[in-house]
Amino acid sequence: MSELDEQAEQETQSEHLRMVEAILFAAREPLTLEDIASRLPQGADVAGLVKRLAGLYENRGIVLAEVAGRFQFRTAGDLAYLMRHDVDEPKRLSRAAVETLAIIAYHQPVTRGEIEDIRGVGLSRGTLDVLLEAGWVQPRGRKQTPGRPLMYGTTDDFLVHFGLESRDDLPGLSDLKALGLLDSVDDAMTAFYTDRTAGETTSASHDPRQGDLEDAIRQAEARQVEEEDPS
């Protein structure tokens, strides 16, 4: 073999080695030599490549292990203590908890009763506890109404987790609508006004647009105060 041929041959070999490495790394289950061969160019010496690869990982943090004729990468056995607290799959919040969190985020400070009012169902015991435990909500004083119920608001951890700089970053109703998340509201409103003109008496809470106006005025007032009182 000429020197040039030899060099080309070596390059092919090391390219094949890279391929075997990537294939084994990304595989979702241990692979047989045939599995690997089926992904490599024809005629590659798979057994030889796997052996060479295993050699490369000797005494490293990762080993190429063979189990029942199949190959897979694993972290070295003697380092298992580093990962020992093992797999704690992130849990998903229940539907009720996500909704409750959303209401607290948008309406804070808000009492348990108000949350139930908005959701239209009672709040089971565990729901608020889960949010408190996650560190996303916290008590925010008491409402000056009979019974002086606790009010809840969101925490700084909440902002950090959801990547928000401030509560003000939460998209408002108009933003949600622009995002298409409130698509059927128009239909619902149309239906509602049709009902209404049909002579229905109406009862319920709060016009969101009115809320927006109040917000705007409040902010304007807050700014005025800031400007007058530079401290």
Added chain:
Amino acid sequence: MSELDEQAEQETQSEHLRMVEAILFAAREPLTLEDIASRLPQGADVAGLVKRLAGLYENRGIVLAEVAGRFQFRTAGDLAYLMRHDVDEPKRLSRAAVETLAIIAYHQPVTRGEIEDIRGVGLSRGTLDVLLEAGWVQPRGRKQTPGRPLMYGTTDDFLVHFGLESRDDLPGLSDLKALGLLDSVDDAMTAFYTDRTAGETTSASHDPRQGDLEDAIRQAEARQVEEEDPS
């Protein structure tokens, strides 16, 4: 340092290297240097170890990538052709969504109105919310202009998905910046006229814009003639 000490030191180093390798290999998510440090013995030089480890994997089938300021083992980019067999093509983004994502990434933070301005067309439903749902964009404060519109920016998940170290790492960003293509149209107009008047030999009384206009018309006419008479 005695020869013995030196040898001991080297052994510690290579043991730490194994540990970093194993930790990064076991993790499901990209890790920060702090994440890694919290699992190593006190005083280990994590940044140095990670760098050395990345060096070991240069030109291999697996690389140690830095994404969104975190570290993660991934298959080498040039082996993409091998890997694509494994996975279903991720859901294709619409052209509008790709453009919107690009505008948010390169112009961030940017409002919905500004996106529409650049594209010259309203954002239809299902464009921005697809990007939000993918976890690639998110609200980034409000612009202090009338209506206080929400601004949007990209997330760490975006960087992780596209394999970018940081937002400064966006492909072609520096070129676009240097060409002024990320400035607002108004800024570009101002810059254009500033350049113009600065370069002009000032023959007083003459309005440079008027000259430009005449120039423009002359050139436009010349072009038309050229086009009509291709020679």
Added chain:
Amino acid sequence: MNKEQSKGPDSLSVARPSDEALVLDLDGFEGPLDLLLMLARSQKVDLTKISILALVEQYLEFIAKARHLRLELAADYLVMAAWLAYLKSRLLLPKEADEEEPDAEELALRLQIRLQRLDAMREAGAMLMNCDRLGRDVLTRGMPEGLVLQKHAIYDTALFDLLRAYADIRLRGSVTALRIAKRPVFSLDEAIRRLNDMMGSTWEWTQLRDFLPEDMDDPGLRRSALASMFVASLELARTGKVAIRQMETYGPLYLRRREEE
């Protein structure tokens, strides 16, 4: 032209409809600017060197063709056509002394800059999509052992889940009937009367909030008063009794009496 140089149109990987599709398939375009950009590229020159006049011609011709084929044209395509026809006439006519009208060259330049910007973003989008994307071009480990990170939250709820949930609640709520509670109101008539009386001696710029009644403890009533006084100030400004000014967005409003003519 100035130093701006953008990459040639050929470096673009966004698929473009062929000439035929161009006539028949307006749906393929994302609005008039997109159509203009495609036409500009057909000039096969750097975007900084395109002929705006030729571009206008191309666009108008395209629209004419589409109408000839009785295709429904969305309103914004027609608005753009009207605007471009105006631009063309301004570019061809000698400049008039009329300073009210914007400079034609400025309008043309503005259009060209907008096209460059859209083009740049389209190219950027293509570059972004060509990155080695996780899950397509590069994969992470197929069977990670897993590793607990102390700093990670236990729950992996995403912002989108939260927004979705809130939107759903709102949707549910939207079918229930609404009743707007009666609020304390400071009437507009009252506000106009009050402002009119107080304006008589106000020669200095004075903040609108200083005209509010002082004895208002109810924040709801106070808000209503602020709103009514604001509307009252507009009314008095309309009839020429007061002048209003605001130095910045969201800044305080100032009023003062206006000299009788």
